[in-house]
Every structure is written in structure tokens, then in C-alpha cells.
Amino acid sequence: METLLEKIALHQDYIYIVVLMIFLGIEVIGRVPSVLHTPLMSGANAIHGVVIIGAIIVMGKADPSNYLALGLGFLAVILGTLNVVGGFVVTDRMLEMFRHKQK
Amino acid sequence: METLLEKIALHQDYIYIVVLMIFLGIEVIGRVPSVLHTPLMSGANAIHGVVIIGAIIVMGKADPSNYLALGLGFLAVILGTLNVVGGFVVTDRMLEMFRHKQK
Amino acid sequence: MLLTVIYLLASVSFILGLKMLSNPASARKGNLIAAAGMGLAILGTIFLYEESDGTRLGNYGWIFGGLIIGTIIGTLAAKKVKMTAMPEMVSLFNGMGGACAALISITEFNHLAETLHQPHDVQLGEIFPASAAYSAWVGKSIVILAGLIIGSVSFSGSVIAWGKLNGKIHDFAFKGQHLINGLLFLVLLGLAGWIAGVYENANTTVFYVLLILSLLYGVFFVLPIGGADMPVVISLLNSFTGVAAACGGFLYNNKAMLTGGILVGAAGTLLTILMCKAMNRSLLNVLIGSFGGHAGGVAAAKSQGNYKEITLSDTAILLTYAHKVMIVPGYGLAVAQAQHACHELEKLLTEKGVEVRYAIHPVAGRMPGHMNVLLAEADVDYDQLLEMEAANEQFSTTDVVLVLGANDVVNPAAKTDPASPIYGMPILEVELAKNCIVNKRSMKPGYAGIENELFFQPKTSMLFGDAKKVLESISTEIKNL
Amino acid sequence: MLLTVIYLLASVSFILGLKMLSNPASARKGNLIAAAGMGLAILGTIFLYEESDGTRLGNYGWIFGGLIIGTIIGTLAAKKVKMTAMPEMVSLFNGMGGACAALISITEFNHLAETLHQPHDVQLGEIFPASAAYSAWVGKSIVILAGLIIGSVSFSGSVIAWGKLNGKIHDFAFKGQHLINGLLFLVLLGLAGWIAGVYENANTTVFYVLLILSLLYGVFFVLPIGGADMPVVISLLNSFTGVAAACGGFLYNNKAMLTGGILVGAAGTLLTILMCKAMNRSLLNVLIGSFGGHAGGVAAAKSQGNYKEITLSDTAILLTYAHKVMIVPGYGLAVAQAQHACHELEKLLTEKGVEVRYAIHPVAGRMPGHMNVLLAEADVDYDQLLEMEAANEQFSTTDVVLVLGANDVVNPAAKTDPASPIYGMPILEVELAKNCIVNKRSMKPGYAGIENELFFQPKTSMLFGDAKKVLESISTEIKNL
């Protein structure tokens, strides 16, 4: 118990950021019309592609002689990029189709 | 410039919390009906009474022989309490009046 | 440790509370949740707070004394205050919060000045910029000074707003006032920068000068703004106090103060803007005081010919034989405390088969929602209240409009006269109805201090007298018909 | 230093972007803003990232190689994909993100295991709980394992969802499957707890077992859920990947990953719930698969008597002489790519003085908003689209309803038959109209695999044929009238 509280106190900034972010995530899309569900899902999908940053770090830190790490990192970068680029492009395509007549 | 960036990096958790909090503050009351403007203002007023925590700390840390500090701290505690208690009670009274017939 | 969790809970309760406050169904619960979080934070601070060296707080007697005194006065004041005076009360409470923040800054600055001046030898070696001590000093003093300035402005501004709302202080403006305010603001910034930037200047004299100038600035900031705009000003000062509280959060590394303060700062700013929008004005326009600035002036005396009076019994007959009656309540109804008499009349008419509705203008009365609150107190059915837009659509099919102590909110000058100080404000278009009966005590102007053309129009009849008495008499007449 | 600011900007861009995405007017700009923030964060990481000891990243060749390959494939895939296949595509991209998170966890765990096993002497002294090294180990390994499990589940689950949507994988459920899933989940937790809790277990074998079981769990999690519910499942897996990305944020103390991940985690969860609500179901109900589970089953063959057919020319006459026509588009319209033909017919009728509207069901088609997108592509005026509630109010005053390739969304069983798998879903109540013409190619059921009583009702006439051809023929007939 004591150590748990200590941990919480130590990482309180993180905990605050996480809690506030959860509130924000919920608030921000609180009243999305159902027509936008698919593009919103797709846009959110692109945003979690931010995991690419981790992949870049893994790749950049990998020992150039450690082929396993290099290979895994390389794959991770590709997959992460797919998530990001594909996600944003496909969302844009979806939204473009809405635009036409919608004032 | 360099030192400013350093400062930002040093206090990044704070900055994140502040920025997220600003977003939240704006999001949370985004679509309040104008009937509720006064109670909401009053409720927000009560919440910033959280400054009372600072007053309590000042008071509790004051050297018992330093009458200036004691006096100022005491006044601060009273004023802060007024803000908090008065704020919440008056808000509750306002809202009570709305309740009656409003389903 | 445990305190961290308590503060986290308090922060969450503030967010949830504010969120629930912005929805009619959950508002009251939201207020209670925020209050519970606050109580928890206060108790937690008293019993669990530790300095970094592990010492606990002392002076429990003083602390509890202050809390008890504050609680008693605060509760009494909040419970006793008349409903119409509530915005004034909120303004006062807001001022208290600002003052509290300023007092904290004063004490902490004195403390800082002392510790700086005592071990003088140590200081001498570290006086130069780029030392760690110097940078700590800059950070700490900026936060303290910001808390001082914002808190003081909020305090003195709120007191002026309070005085204006209850009529003790009158609008006051002179040419070039905005210039002087601007200069004063620059001086404040300059002084604060000087204190914070130069290490030796933990100089209490300059500090107190800054305090006094900040208080003055608050006074000058609010004075030129018209009394009618005080709710907006209070909301703005409210968000100032939030920021001042957040400064305390930085100072004590206290997340509850920080989050609570910033939350109110941001929400309050948005609320201020929303309130301006409800009056169809911009915040800048309010602050420069172009509308309110005129409010205290002499009424533009362009006498508009004659007005017609109507007797109580004629009014009673007109109302009874109407198909549809629209009641427009205003500030006068609240002053006369005539809401119950009004509800009586409405029930009587409904029994006779007349369709009765209330047309609620968003800024009728002296605070947003004033009329809703007032009529709810008299148990008027919520379904009978029409908002401005809905009401304006129905006036053309209305037989009789009964204006009860309202004036500015039915003034057609807002639509027709670009020179009028209320030009552009959306109004209730009562001229569209077949008949319009206006009840007030005299031909005196309302809040904005301007004549009302409506009273001189052929469709309009005046029914002078105190709203409560008039309404009761009409009810008696109708019963006797 | 500068990187911190960049990450902050990225976080803000994600929040703003998501906010704007939830409003039709700003959605596209929101997407671009989030994308710009992401680009900034990626470039910033590549060029500015420093380890705590100041070393920069290496292997630029590999990094840029990966980025370029990913960009090319991603752009091509996203640009080439057919509109109806977009949800599948999103599912795949989501799976990529999950896999990326899992790969990061694998590499970091290997790294951790190596450093733990190398300086063995140092470790021996610190093996006991309560040492700083132990507690660092627990923290780090929990984050790594959480990233591994969540990322893998999201990956394999997304692939299954993708397969279901494009028809490659069929629904598959057996008795007790939920029990097995529950057990598997507990095993995952147990293994992870064991690795994290026992210091010596930086054991790569157990770690890989955990990886495989996680992948399996993802498969079993999605398999029993009906294909019709895949959009909901994808949204849920989307929020899983968000949490996996946030784990990376903890691992690298990276705020952009942390905030972006949590944001998507929270928003995705809410979105999942909102999507369920649009189908009038609970999330639990979807996950247990009671609806979708039946979808693949054999159509309940209670033959409902006879149906009536109508000729093309009769249809043309009926439409031309109607006052008000309501078009109900469905999945079949999209398959036939008949949106342009449909718009032609609508213009033709409007010229003849017929009032034409479209009734849009929220889950018509294969993705939310599918019909809106489809009709917008054919330049149909936005004002002519009615949402479900608005449309249902107007059917009773409608002369002819033209159902084009829709089936489940007009199935009255959803209202009348509690045993039906779609019972409770709100539908378009086309029975209220005077006439109902249904165009499809056969009497085969739609997505949910069930019969549709509507086709056998006296007011209903069937018009068999491919939607596009049928619409074009009707237009020709009308022109020749």
C-alpha cells in the first residue's frame, strides 16, 4: 500500500496527464454525428500511428551488428509508417467524398 | 533561446498539464444553455477557491512569533473560505430554484 | 503520498463538477461533487501536508479559526442574500478569492526577501545570472508577482463590480481613460519585470508599490464599464482569479490548485465570451465600454408625443377575451416580487380558456436566467416559458402582450436606431401583437437609461403602478367579471 | 529541448485534429492538422532525439528506407482501395500499428534481457525486492509486456476483422468459446505477472510463448463476432492500439506517444459505444456475438406466401404521377455503383414536379455514413437526404417508396419479431407509405441472412434486376411517357 502510494506520488505528473487525456478524448468526440463515425475511426487510427516514434527510436538505437534488432526495427518502422500514412490518406479520401455538396 | 527551451523541457509535465487543462476547460462548458450562465459562473467561482489550500499552507508554515505572517495568513484563510463556502452555497441556492418544475 | 491521490481526486471532481454544471439536469449534483472534492482537498492539506523536509503544518488553532469564521460568514451571506443580489454576491466572493491569492503572494514574498537577505555571504557568490540560485529566484518571483497582480486586480475589480451592481458606485469615465489604463498596465509589467529580473531586488517597498498600483488598475479597469455589463465583467474577473489560484499551484507545486485554477481560467474565459454573444456583442466592445458607458448618461430626451393609458378593468376585459396572451417579464417584476401574483393571473386566465405564455429574453432582469429562476420560484410550468426566438415567432398571432416591468428588452430602438446604445441587441418584438399593455410605475427609463418608443406607439397602452399590486387588482377584476 | 516543444505541438495537433474530425465542416482540415503534427513529430524524432547520455540515433539508412517503403505502400493502398473496402483497409492499418507496438516491445525486451544477464555480478546484489533496480525492472517490464499483449491482440484481431469484412474468413463459434477466451485471458495475465514479478525471468522463451498466446487471443476474440459487427470491433481494436502506443510513451518517456495513444484509447472507446448505440445495441451484446453469431447461419426459412412483381413501365408511371417519392438506398446500390443512375432518375422526377427525398439509415451499406458518401459522389444535394428519424415521420405522407438494394434496414422483423436476430434495431418504416417498390436481384436475404416480411406485404411490389440497369430503364421509360 505504502509503496503503491509512493509510486503514485512519484509519477503524479504522468497520472495527471493520462487522466486529463482520457477526459479530453471523451469530451472531444462527445457529439459526433453518426455519418462521421467511419472517418473519425479512421482518423483516430492514423493518430495512434504515433507509435512510429518508438519504432524509429528502436531502429536508431539498434546495434548495427545485431541483425535481429535491425530486422525487427526495420519491420516496425515500415508497419508504423503504413499505419500513419495509410491512415491519414484513407481518412482524407473518405472526407473528400463528403465535401461535394455539403455546405 | 537555449535557456528558454531548457526551461520548457524541464517543466514539460507542467506545461502539458496546463495545456490539457485549458482544452478541457473550454471543451467542458462548450454548449451550456444561457439560462445556466449565472450558476456556472458561480460554480466556477467556488472552484477557484481552491486557492484556500495555499492559504492553509502559508498559515501552517508561519512562524508563531511572526505576527505579520500570522495575521496575513489568517486573513487569507478567512477570505479563501468565504470564496469556497459562499461560492458553493450560493450556487446550490441558484440551482435549487431551477429545479422545481424542470423535468 | 496519500495527499497526491487526494489532490488528484479533487482535480477530477472539479472537472466533473464543471461539466455537470453546464447541463440543467445534472447541475446541482455537479456543484455538490466539486464541493466534496474541495472539502477533501482542504482536509487533506491540513492533516497530511508535509514540507520537503518532512515537517508538518502548525498553527492549527489559527487555521481552524479562520475556516470556521469563513464558513459561518460565507454560509450566512450566501443564504441570506436576496435572489436579485446574487450576482453581486458572486462578485464579492470572487474578490475574496483574489485577495486570498494576493495575500499568499505577499507572505511568500516577505519570506523570500528574508531568506535572501539573511545569509548574505552565500548570496554574494551567487548574485550573477546563470547561477542556479538566480534562475530559481526568477522562476519563483515571477509566479509570486503574477499571483499578486492578478489577485489584486481581481479583488479591487470585483469590489467595484459589486458596488456598481448594487448601485453604490456609478459609472465613471473620462477621455483618455483607456490610454491611462494602458500606461498603468505597462508600468505594472515593468515593475514586476524589474523585481523579478534583478536578483537584489527582493525589495519590499517596490513590491508594495506594485500591490497598490495593481489594486488601482483593477479599479480603473472596471470603472468605465457600464453597470449593465457587470455580469460579463464578473465572469472575466472570475477567470482572472482562476489564473491567480494557478500561480499558487506553481508556487507550492500543488496540482489541485494548478488544475482547478487553470480549469476556471479557461472555462471562465469561454463563459465570458458566451455571455457577450448572448447579448450580441463582442468582449472588446464590452471592455471598451461603448454601450455601458452611455448607460449612466442622461436619457436622450427626444419626447415622442403622447402615450395612452388603460384602466385596470379594461385590462381585465381585454385579457379575458383574448385567445392568446403573452407575458413579458422584466426586472420590474423581480423588484416588485410579483412572480406569485403573476402566476395567479396566468392560472386564472388559463381557466377561462386563454392560452398564456411567457416570453423570456436572455438578459431580462439583472443576471442571465433571472426570469427563469424568478418564475420557477412561483411554480410556473417550465413548458410555458418561451425563449426569445420562439417567442418572436408567436407575437404576430398574439392578441395581448402584457409587459411586466420590462423595458430595454422590448425597446425597438435596438432594431431601428443605429445611434442608440443598445443598437444591435436582439429584442422581443412585441409590436407585432395586436395589443400591448405595459406595466411600470412611471415613464422613467430602464437600465440602459434611454427612452422607449414602444410606449408611444398606437397599439401600446400604459398601466402604471407597482407590478404586484396591479397584477392582484387585475385578478380581482377578472374574478368579478 | 526543441524536441519537447515539437512533441507538445504534436500532442496539441492530435487533440485539435480529433476535435475537428468530429464536425462535418472542419473534419478534413482536422485530419490534415493531425497529419502535420505527426510529420513534425517524426522528423523531430529522427533529427533531434538524444539518449540521456547524449548519443543520437543511428541507422539513418534503415530508418529512411522503412519510412519510404511504408509511405509508398501506404499511399498506394489507401488511394487504390475501393470505397466499400475502406473499413477493411482501416482495419489492416490498425493491425499494422498494433504489430509495430508489439515489435517495439520484443526488441526492448531482448535488450532488457541482455543487459540483465551481462553484468551478472551487479545483478546478484540487487536481486531482492525493494531494491531500486528491482522496482525499475518491474515498472519497465510491465510497460513492455502490456505493449506486447495489447499490440499483438490488436494485430491479430484486426487481421481477422479484415478477413471477415472482405468475406475471406467466416463466422466461427463453438459452445464454451467465451469460457476458453476467459481462461486464455487469465493465462496471459498470469504469465505476464510472472515475468514482471520475478526478477530473474527476463526469460525470452516464456516471453515468446506470451507473444503467441496473445496473437491467439486476438483471433479467438474476434472470430465469434458476427461480420456485421466488424465496424464496432475495428473501432474497439483501434482504441486497443491507442493504449499500446501509450505504453511506448511510458517506455520512452515520450509525451507525444503517451498523449496520442491515450487520446485515441479514450476517444476510440467512446466511439465504439456510440456506434453500438446507433445500432441500438450494447457493447457487451456485440462482443458476445448474439446478433452477428447468427448472421452466417442459414436463413430462417419460414416461407411467407406470395410476393407481387411490378414491371418497369408500371414503376415509371407510378413514380411520375406521385406527389412525393422517398428513395431508400442500401448496400445493393453501392454494389451496383448505381448512384449516378439514381441521381438521374431523381432529377427527372423533380423536373416533373415530384418531390423526391432520400431516407438514410445509419447502418445502411457496409460502413457508417456509407450512403452519404455514395450519394455525395453522385452530387446529390445534401438537403435531400433525410436521417432516419426525419424520414420515418414522412413515410405516412409518401406516395411511393423506392427501396434500392436495401434489405435489413427495412425489415419489419426488427420491430415485430423478438426472436429475430435484428430485433430492437431501429428501421426505416417504409410500410407506412402508400406503395413500396423493392429493387433487388433475387429473393435472397441481406447481410443478416434473414427473410424479410416486407416483400410479402400487399403494398409491396418487387422489381428484380441489377439496380443500375433497372434505374436506367426506368429513366428511359419516363422520358418516353
Ligand SMILES: NC(=O)c1ccc[n+]([C@@H]2O[C@H](COP(=O)([O-])OP(=O)(O)OC[C@H]3O[C@@H](n4cnc5c(N)ncnc54)[C@H](OP(=O)(O)O)[C@@H]3O)[C@@H](O)[C@H]2O)c1
Ligand atoms: N440579465 C442580465 O444578465 C443583465 C445584467 C445586468 C444588466 N442587464 C441589463 O438590464 C436590462 C434588463 O432589461 P429589463 O427590460 O428586464 O429591465 P429594465 O430595462 O431595467 O427595465 C425595468 C423596468 O421595470 C420598471 N419597474 C421597476 N420597478 C417596478 C415595479 N415595482 N413595478 C413595475 N415596474 C417596475 C422600471 O420602470 P419604472 O421605474 O417606471 O417602474 C424599469 O423601466 C437590460 O438593459 C440588460 O442589458 C442585464
Ligand SMILES: NC(=O)c1ccc[n+]([C@@H]2O[C@H](COP(=O)([O-])OP(=O)(O)OC[C@H]3O[C@@H](n4cnc5c(N)ncnc54)[C@H](OP(=O)(O)O)[C@@H]3O)[C@@H](O)[C@H]2O)c1
Ligand atoms: N453500415 C455499417 O456500418 C455496417 C457495417 C457492416 C454491416 N452492416 C450491416 O449491413 C446491413 C445493411 O443493410 P442494407 O439494407 O443496406 O443491406 P443488406 O441488408 O445487406 O441488403 C442488401 C441487398 O441488396 C441486394 N443487392 C445486392 N447487389 C445488388 C445489385 N447489384 N442490385 C440491386 N440489388 C442488389 C441484395 O439482394 P439480392 O442479392 O437479392 O440482389 C441484398 O438483399 C445491415 O444488416 C447492417 O447491420 C452495416
